[in-house]
Amino acid sequence: MRVLHFYKTYYPDSMGGIEQVIRQLCVGTGRLGVSNTVLSLSRHDKLTPFEFEGHTVHRVPLNAEIASNAISLQSIGALARMAQEADVVHYHFPWPFMDLAHFMARVNKPSVVTYHSDIVRQRNLLRLYAPLKHRFLRSVDAIVAASPNYLASSPVLDRYRDKTSVITYGLDKTTYPQPEPDRLAHWRARVGPKFFLFVGVLRYYKGLHILLEAAAGLDYPIVIVGAGPIEQELKQQAARLKLKNVIFLGALDDADKVALLTLSYALAFPSHLRSEAFGISLLEGAMYGKPMISCEIGTGTTYINIDGDTGIVVPPSDPLALRAAMQRLWDNPELARQMGRRAELRYQELFTSEKMAMNYLSLYEELAPQRLAAPLARAQA
Incomplete structure (x- = not known):
């Protein structure tokens, strides 16, 4: 064939x-x-x-x-x-x-x-x-x-x-590199032991401007991996909001991306428009056993992330709801762990x-x- x-x-x-x-x-x-x-x-x-x-x-x-x-x-x-x-x-x-x-x-x-x-x-x-x-x-x-x-x-x-x-x-998962201890130690020292992670191309429909609004008033580390057409616009927004807890890392190779996926506490995936038809980065989060936060936009993101089971689903373009979801996961480590485990099981059942x-x-x-x-x-x- x-x-x-x-x-x-x-x-x-x-x-x-x-x-x-x-x-x-x-x-x-x-x-x-x-x-x-x-x-x-x-x-x-x-x-x-x-x-x-x-x-x-x-x-x-x-x-x-x-x-x-x-x-x-x-x-x-x-x-x-x-x-x-x-x-x-x-x-x-x-x-x-x-x-x-x-x-x-x-x-x-x-x-x-x-x-x-x-x-x-x-x-x-x-x-x-x-x-x-x-x-x-x-x-x-x-x-x-x-x-x-x-x-x-x-x-x-x-x-x-x-x-x-x-x-x-x-x-x-076998096509992804295995993170070396030195690389894990490097990123743990740079971004801390507990952080929310976003991975993806920085495009208009990814909802990152909403994530930045949600980050205002929080002190949780938020790591953004990726480059794209609205990168400078997002950095300018973060500067206006005086966000000290948001870390832009730019585009990284697979080895560094996997290291950050491994270390992350949870995935923040705020895409708010139907242009986000599925969310491969969201699926990668499930594959690595991470609880997820995503938006209900009528697409595959809510097929990957089941509200209350594998993570939390919030309305699109709602920074207050997104902030509340982040606070809920951050303050409940056992809930986050259980959701991450169920996310991994769902990946193994449906998404290999x-x-x-x-x-x-x-x-x-x-x-x-x-x-x-x-x-x-x-x-x-």
Whole structure:
């Protein structure tokens, strides 16, 4: 079984949530015998194909980017050629240029779309894009949502329920580095023995401005790991609020991130808009047995974090509620420990890479014979 993944960016150019899902999916299905290839865009000059954790990565030049929509004319030809060699083409939505490339490349292989998120922000452009989006979603063979919560709350997916299934994201803890004692000691000395942790790209929908408001008046250490387009804006806000307890660490490598996950007291994940469709960093917190605080936004964040069980769920954009949740966990270590343990058990039950890989392999195997059988059935008619 040969599967081609197509998305606008991938390792080593970036490793955000969707890229991590693709990585875990390639590694997990690779262990089950699938040969995976990833086609992505890049600004780098040297774009030689390379092997990464058992799968092949091909990159083509990124020509332009308009409203977060990466464009590459070279990708159309590459997609056409590489799809010919694949048994299944696996798209990762949203990426409007991808929809256009699918038709221009005349892809005629079994196709799967993992629907990572609705498009939330660019409403005017969305109206122009809607006809292409729906033509693309009608044309593919299967659509996958990452949580039942998102399937239930997405007006777009509601139109395609007949071919949409739910396969949750999964992580493999063995693909994460084991933290060395010296690294743990370094971070413990720098940030203290007890702290709230946020990990992620610093984007508008992450709700970090709300977290900073909640931090005002508290003296709990809050560690923010990540870089992104609103980093300076957040630092300026922290300065205005005179926050001495918030530590911005910037982007860190996996070894340092794992060390901080291991040491952290709890995860603070204040995303307040539906652009946060799942929350891979939140899932990493569950994998490391941490209690979580998140917001109810009708997406997969509340599928990972069950209020009162694995953590606390608060209304979005409510700094007072977020502050109260942090105080509750901080003042009740035994409650926090029990919630963290239940979070880890829920990860082991629902969110492993092995489970995700087996479900996707079943879908691939279901789709490929259908598409191959269709011309034969027409010929025999």
